[in-house]
Amino acid sequence: MSYNSELAPERLDAGDTTVDLVPVPPVTPRRRAVLPRRERRLAVDTVPLLTATPGATELRADEITAWFGDRKVLDRVSLTMPAGEVTALIGPSGCGKSTFLRILNRMHELVPSASLSGRVLLGEQDVYAPDQRLTDARRRIGMVFQKPNPFPAMSIYENTIAALDLTGQKADRATKDFLVEDSLRKASLWDEVRDRLHQPAGGLSGGQQQRLCIARAMAIAPQVLLMDEPCSALDPTSTRRVEETIGELREQVTIVIVTHNMQQAARVSDQCAFFLAAQNQPGVIVEYGDTEAMFSDPQDPRTHDYVNGRFG
């Protein structure tokens, strides 16, 4: 792909000439206001309803470099997140874990000053290819955030299938009923809410709300589920329930989770990537590998110190 130097001229001065540069169009307030509506209209006509998960798919980040304005915050980060497994992103605050996660499903470009180079491949599909719609990327690569964010006034039922409308998928009542039950079961919430599906989601506990957000993400059959510190606002019992849910989902969807909790990374993930940013330097991956090996026999002394709580 050719690189449009008008979009981010600083990139050519940054000495990254070997990187396969991907242009991120400038996202002006006007563009942001218009784009989703147009995409939704297109999608309503063309996107069939997905009632079955197409299958967990490998996600690969290739030489990702990211900037906010002139400030480089990630430097040539490459990572393969295997299909149907859980990859944990660990590392101290500010080393770029969330930025990396948001690049994976094109949320980074919502920040007006943000730009990036590199490639993200979902299976064989380039997520940033010019013919890829933003809504498609978000549908295939779902996200659960640190703070549960259901629509509080909407019912549990409506929350669960809210993403159908947002991604332009239409469904009849029977299909919706099926999806609601199936998604809530996947999120280990069905038994707790089956008798109050039409009550407001705002009445659920924080942990239940977070599992509702997982159900909402699963309802549109993503191939990858990104989780940005999904338990940091939860009590230990709710955390345990969400971790169990991750365990149950792992074969249906590829999971990438950012966590500051080393015990959690050890409990839920198959492999870990340790991010680190030296003072005033962009974040890089210092070490990547099998979680058990990373914790018991890290290869880099900085990983050893971090997983043993010596810093961060």
Ligand SMILES: Nc1ncnc2c1ncn2[C@@H]1O[C@H](COP(=O)(O)OP(=O)(O)OP(=O)(O)O)[C@@H](O)[C@H]1O
């Ligand atoms: N919207 C933004 N505008 C400008 N700079 C940002 C923005 N978001 C993040 N940054 C900067 O990018 C760098 C990486 O931040 P990021 O949130 O990705 O790190 P992190 O490892 O996820 O941190 P934490 O663990 O505290 O969430 C930080 O220096 C941060 O200040």
